[in-house]
Amino acid sequence: MNTKKTMTLNLTDQEMKVLEELSVQKDLTKTAVLRQALRLYQLVDVKLAEGGKLFFEDQKKEKAELMVL
Amino acid sequence: MRIPVQLFDHATNDAVEGELFDEVTVEHFLETQRDWRPAVIEAAKAMLKSGAPREGVPRHFHWDWSRKEADLKVLAFSFFGITCGGRLQGLMKLETAGRSCRLPAQKGKPLVYVDYLETAPWNIKTLAQPLGKAPQFGAIGSRLIEAAVRKSIEEGFKGRIALHSLSTSEQFYLEKCGMTAVSRDPAKQDLLWCEFTPEQAELFLGEGGGAA
Numbered sequence: 106m107n108t109k110k111t112m113t114l115n116l117t118d119q120e121m122k123v124l125e126e127l128s129v130q131k132d133l134t135k136t137a138v139l140r141q142a143l144r145l146y147q148l149v150d151v152k153l154a155e156g157g158k159l160f161f162e163d164q165k166k167e168k169a170e171l172m173v174l
Numbered sequence: 175m176r177i178p179v180q181l182f183d184h185a186t187n188d189a190v191e192g193e194l195f196d197e198v199t200v201e202h203f204l205e206t207q208r209d210w211r212p213a214v215i216e217a218a219k220a221m222l223k224s225g226a227p228r229e230g231v232p233r234h235f236h237w238d239w240s241r242k243e244a245d246l247k248v249l250a251f252s253f254f255g256i257t258c259g260g261r262l263q264g265l266m267k268l269e270t271a272g273r274s275c276r277l278p279a280q281k282g283k284p285l286v287y288v289d290y291l292e293t294a295p296w297n298i299k300t301l302a303q304p305l306g307k308a309p310q311f312g313a314i315g316s317r318l319i320e321a322a323v324r325k326s327i328e329e330g331f332k333g334r335i336a337l338h339s340l341s342t343s344e345q346f347y348l349e350k351c352g353m354t355a356v357s358r359d360p361a362k363q364d365l366l367w368c369e370f371t372p373e374q375a376e377l378f379l380g381e382g383g384g385a386a
Contacts, residue, residue, distance in 0.1 A: 107175075132283050137330030141284060144250040144271035151248055 114139070179320075181258055182312035190311065192263060194321055198246065198253035203239035205262050206292070211235070213295040213305070220304035232301060233340045234292060242267060242290075251289075254321045256314055264314035266291045268322055270329055273336065276356045277369050280334060285369070286326040288337035291318050300342070315343075319351055323375045333375025338365035352378055 116124065127138045149159055160168045176195045183190040214235045221231050245251045250271040256264040266288065273287035293314040295301040302309045322335045338359060339347050344366055347353045353368040370378065 130282070132332070133330045140329070141271050148248055148250040148271060151244070155244070 179256065179317045181256075181263070181314065181317065184309050184312055190258060192256050192258035192311070192314075192317070194254060194256050194317060196252065196254050198255050198265070200240065200243045200246070202255055202262055202265060203243060206237075206239045206265060209261070210292070210295055211237070214301060217295060217301040217304045221300075224304065226304070229341055230300060231342075232298075233342060237290065237292065239265060239290075239292075252325060254318060254325075256317055258311055262294065263297060263311055264291070264293045264318050266318040266322065268325055270325065275334055275336065275369060276367055277354060277371065280369075280371060283331070283334060284329075285331050285334035285336050286322055286329060288319070288322050288335060291315065291337070293318075315346060316350065319347075320379065323370065323379060326370075326375065332372040333379070334370060334372060335375065336367060336369040338362045339368050340365065344368075 124135050124138060127133070128135045131138060131141075133141070153159065158170055160170055162168050175197070176193055178191050179194045181190050181192040182188075214232055218231050218235050222228075242251075245267070246253065250269060252268040252270055254266045254268070255262055267290040269287040269289050271284075273285055275281055275283045275285050294310075296307065296310045297312065297314055299309045319335075323333050326333050326335050336356075337347065337353075344355075347368045348355055351370075352374055353370050354374065356367045356369050358364045359367050
């Protein structure tokens with residue numbers, strides 16, 4: 106297991122509320138939610154840098170490109 | 175991370191110590207292409223020539239680990255390997271972000287997805303036999319699935335993992351590991367989506383990561 110480092114995080118009330126909601130919905134600790142967010146952020150960044158595109162597809166299978174970062 | 179893991183030597187029927195590690199490099203990928211792929215292809219050809227049923231022929235003859243080199247730097251992916259006797263015996267790629275459960279009881283909860291898991295061809299009975307050889311080491315797949323479960327626990331996913339099983343591996347994941355067959359996935363060549371609940375994962379670990 107990699108050694109972990111500690112940091113202090115300042116969030117607004119609204120950001121903390123969302124973090125707490127996600128934590129409950131996903132059955133994760135708040136730290137785990139933030140680690141997931143970092144992983145996804147980096148993944149999207151890498152894929153976009155490689156020329157990839159990120160799409161969301163609605164139920165009608167109509168794709169919309171999501172502009173990120 | 176490098177830890178000793180117990181494997182099984184088919185030749186002596188004895189336990190043998192291997193090493194599980196997560197510092198996978200492109201050198202390991204190249205080793206699979208150099209040492210594994212030709213043997214998988216040779217076994218597949220021998221099986222087809224001998225009239226073996228097509229569904230038993232390995233489906234992973236086209237895998238190319240070296241194409242995953244860029245993924246080594248991405249946090250959302252983790253790699254594990256097992257060595258024994260100075261050779262790479264198994265390799266696995268995990269996705270640790272962006273995947274969620276499909277089982278109704280845990281739908282939407284995050285899990286570790288086993289994207290690729292491969293055992294060296296000389297350890298697989300159905301591949302070694304057509305080449306006139308006996309399988310060498312056992313329990314490679316079990317040890318790698320065990321590592322995936324432990325990674326899931328480390329990530330806070332409580333042991334939840336899932337994978338799309340090749341048809342030739344379904345029996346291993348369902349019967350030996352005790353995973354649940356959820357459904358065939360038309361978006362992934364109709365492969366079977368298999369999933370562990372935290373309880374099943376705990377049971378699997380408690381049984382020593384499944385039988386050899």
